[in-house]
Amino acid sequence: MADITMYELPGCPYCAKVRSKLDDLELDYDIIEVPRSHDERTEVEKVSGQTGVPVIVDEAHGVEGMPESDDIVEYLEETYGSGAA
16 A cells, blocks of 8 residues: 555546656555545545545655645655655
8 A cells, every 4th residue: 555545536637637747756656536426525525625636645744635736746746756855
């Protein structure tokens, strides 16, 4: 089981953007596909407080439910990419 878990909806362009960054950085991650209906997205809502995707959890760095693709990509670059200290 990877430290990073991504909640996504297949075909979601914002999810694809995050997946592309995870792949570019060669990070191991698990995918949880959410239901198409927002009313059925109880697991992602429990993690992030909202039903939109993408959302990531990064256990290694204490991230418990980060939403918004631009924020996630920035976080991944700063934490694992060329912006990492």
